[in-house]
Amino acid sequence: MDTPATIPIPRYHRWLPFWAVLQTDLRQTLRSWVWRTWVLAVVSSSIGFLLYRFGVYREAKILQGASVLVGDLMRWTVLGSVTLVVLLTVGAIASERGTLADAVLSRGISRYQYFLAKLHARLATVLVTFVVLSALVLTSSHFLLHEDLSMLGCLVAVTAMAVILTLVVSCGVTIGALSGSTAVGVGVLWLSLYASGFVLSFLPARYPTPDRVLAMLPQILRGEFDWLALKQMMQVGLVSSAVMALVGMIGFSRSDV
Numbered sequence: 508m509d510t511p512a513t514i515p516i517p518r519y520h521r522w523l524p525f526w527a528v529l530q531t532d533l534r535q536t537l538r539s540w541v542w543r544t545w546v547l548a549v550v551s552s553s554i555g556f557l558l559y560r561f562g563v564y565r566e567a568k569i570l571q572g573a574s575v576l577v578g579d580l581m582r583w584t585v586l587g588s589v590t591l592v593v594l595l596t597v598g599a600i601a602s603e604r605g606t607l608a609d610a611v612l613s614r615g616i617s618r619y620q621y622f623l624a625k626l627h628a629r630l631a632t633v634l635v636t637f638v639v640l641s642a643l644v645l646t647s648s649h650f651l652l653h654e655d656l657s658m659l660g661c662l663v664a665v666t667a668m669a670v671i672l673t674l675v676v677s678c679g680v681t682i683g684a685l686s687g688s689t690a691v692g693v694g695v696l697w698l699s700l701y702a703s704g705f706v707l708s709f710l711p712a713r714y715p716t717p718d719r720v721l722a723m724l725p726q727i728l729r730g731e732f733d734w735l736a737l738k739q740m741m742q743v744g745l746v747s748s749a750v751m752a753l754v755g756m757i758g759f760s761r762s763d764v
Contacts, residue, residue, distance in 0.1 A: 524616035525624045532628035536595065545591040546636060549584055553644050556580055573648040574655050578664075578724035580644060585668055585721065589675060589700075592633055596679025597692040599625045600759070618760040626680045626752055633676050634669050641665050657730030664727045667737060670744040671717050675700070677748040681755025685762065715740040 536542055556576075600622070616624075645661055679696055686692035707716040715723070715736045726732060 525620040528616060528621060528624035529628050532599070532625055533632060536628060536632045539595070541591055541595045541598075542632065542636070545588060545595070546640070548591075549588065549640050550643075552587075553580060553584070553640070553647075557644075557647055574660075574725045574728040577644060577648045577656070578728055581641065581664065581668065582721045582724055584640070584644075585671065588637070588672075592672065592675055593679055593693055593696055594689075595633065596629050596676045597683035597686075597696055598689045599629050599680050599683055601683035601686055601689040601692045619756055622680075622684060622756045622759045625684075626677065626755070629680055630673065630676050633672055637669060637672055638665060641668070656728050660728045660730035660732065663732060663734075663737060664724055667720050667727070667741060670741045670748075671720070674744050674748045674751070677751040677755075681751045681758070684755045684759040717744075 557580075642665075645656065648656070678699065679692075682696045682699070683689065683692045686695060704716075704718060707714075708718070710716060712719075713736070715733070717740075720727075720737070720740060723732065727737075
């Protein structure tokens, strides 16, 4: 008597929906006009700024260290990028309010995984883009400007800026998940950023707040920095990012989609 054939039971991967949403959001983000505008604006402004400074040096022989020029360029790049980063992160979930319920239910993914997938996708996109663009600027300055940069200082400066952007991304995705629309989320996030900057400005000068770190970028690039103070700032930024992500994940799991 023939034995009945056994049908293999497929294995269920708990995090498979998470990876599916993560990969889909990465592809959508890289195709969005916000990300392309951000990259194009940073690349064009950086090239124009470096070539202008290089021309001034060749014609007028005005020698200025790369730390000052690259520090100014990185500071204005971060400040200018915040606007597009806000749009990029707040719209991660808020822009899908109309189809969010169908997207969650049809893919068999929990709200926790959906929120984490969106957060990690936008975080990876912003940080990788910023690190690559910063590396290109630092490499170009080595050939075009008077070199006075420190390798350790460059790594610390890029890391500090990445921590600040991490906090902005976490706040953006969280507010977008809790708000009803992208426009409302953008407004709330901008008010929160301005209010936070105003409150932090009253702290004593020994505390390296984000605006003070941006002002100290030339010194940091030269390797002249207080590592303990910067380390404290980065730790506070990472903890704040984790707290915001936790608040957004819990709030999104209990909100209507």
